[in-house]
Amino acid sequence: MTVPFSAEEFAKYEPLIESYKKARDDQMAKYDPRFYATCLARLPSQQEFDCKPIDATGFVKPDFGLLTQEEAAIVNDYTLQQLLEKQLEGKLTAVEIAHAFIRASIVAQIATNCVMQFMFDTALAQAAKSDEFLRENKQLRGPLHGVPVSLKEHLEIKGLVTHASYVSLLENVSKSTNVSIELVENMGATTHVRTSQPQAIMHLDTINNVTGRTRNPLSTCLSPGGSSGGESAIIGMHGSLLGIGSDIGGSIRCPAAFANLYGLRPTTKRFSGLYSVSGGKGQESVIGTMGPLARSTSELNAFMHHYVNYGKPWLLDPSCVPLPWNNSPQLPAKVRVGVLFSDGVVTPFPAVTRTMHEVAENLQKNPLVEVVDLKDHWLSAQEMLEANKTVSALYTCDGNRTQEELLHSSGEPLLHLTKFFFEINDGKHLSVYENRELNCIRDNVRLKIFQNVFPHCDFILSPAYAGPPEVPGIAKYWGYTSLWNLVDFPNLVFPTPFQHDPAKDTLVPPLHDNHFERLHWNDEHGKIRYDPKTYEGGYIALQLTGPRFQDEHVVAAAELITKSLGIGRR
Known part of the structure; x- marks a missing residue:
């Protein structure tokens, strides 16, 4: 039997926490003492990063x-x-590439606190092996030869501690390596860093009791999203070329959106998550998936092509489907983009609505696109409320028992968004019958979208979150992303050139009268919390969704849209 927060019990783990952080920081100092000291002297203080809307991406510019x-x-x-x-x-060696990205990852860590663990020695050994192979064989080791790939920390690596931000697991040494890590390393990738995730891995933010809060690289006083916020921060800071995150409610897409990057949530069972640590083990009603974050659609597409067609994850993970990646998907001569300005439950903040209209107007001028307003084809408000309640209840179907066992055994304090997550559906433990009822609702929602919405469009354009990059510790409405986890349609978040504007985005629109709307718009006293001044520096990324197992077409359509917007590589 576990017990909740205990200062006495937690005190036993505090030396482990300090030792863990010291090992990370010592790697930066040991790698190049002069470079590390220069970074600390030249960059703003940690307090400044926390309090000011600093665009940290400039610190890696020449x-x-x-x-x-x-x-x-x-x-x-x-x-x-x-x-x-x-x-x-x-003209370049893998070792030279590794050193450059190691230095950029150090800058990224100081600016955004995105790193759980550095693996510099491993990365340089991998790079040297790649260089040796190329010298001897006059060919690359694989399609990711010498390419830096960052890894969300809860993906296991044999022989290393994998704690997934649970303090109780700070001495948990993994016995296996995550299949996706094994695949990218076999393709020649250099894996130099493991990145942060939030407590319980169930926040649209990234803060934990081990390494603290991760910051947004474009505006450091804002959230990087979650739960793959360490990945969005390090990719946004150019501390890695590609990253692997995970997503069960928006955990790839929300961070990608907050850092104005590209992030793909594939259809489940196309990307292996075998050998990962989480509090969701055994829950099969809403299935999580791994996926990539990148700086361009072309790199994201190339990564998926190599991962699926070269890596063949189904040979190592029996849950993966043996479906090749179509590297040349054929889009219709005129792509029908269905625009969903609002899900009918939560009204987006003004900057998001403005961006949706700007993008829709741009696409209306594109001869290759037909814009369809989905308002008359979308689910009713009641159906959407039921879908939101269903996915929320399924997340906590065991009454939070698995999560509590991992959290309470160390006595670590529960963070605000963890408490919020535990209170979903009042923390009710569902019976098998109740779980099956919710599964039926899930399947009906999926069918209605398939039958009622997709006949009118090829892809659905919608917000990725109901606001700009959020104030830390505030994001509580997951519906714009978690709906797609419930029904398992693939999505890609893509950047836009549009930014929150404190002068333009001032008016509070008419609001719905429901629990989720109040959750998003109101503070704990029931008053409107929206203040346009607090979102300075935040960009608005959007989300594109397609039919199941049409992931390649979603990527291709997103490339069409971003070209229309004049958005290229980040």
């Missing part, structure tokens, strides 16, 4: 002076394909 011209070109300018070509041509 004119700031922390990275050399060549290092800055490696991390900022060269695409996945260019890095591979330059290695084949002998």
